Amino acid sequence: MAFSNTAQAGTTAAHNDGFMAALRRGFVSYMERKSRSQEIARLNAMTDDELSQMGVTRDRIAHYVFRDLFYV
16 A cells, blocks of 8 residues: 655745734724624614714714724
């Protein structure tokens, strides 16, 4: 019985680097989403008068929180 190894030298290290970079990007993305959801919850807890002082209506809270990412 014969066994063969088709792995190339250096492939594992490059694969691990790519995996770690993807993991870091995913973690950063998760933390950004989490902090934004907390901001949305904070704004939803405000009264309409408090929101109007900021120039935000209740139906535009998400637009306000994500204003740096999207132009709508």
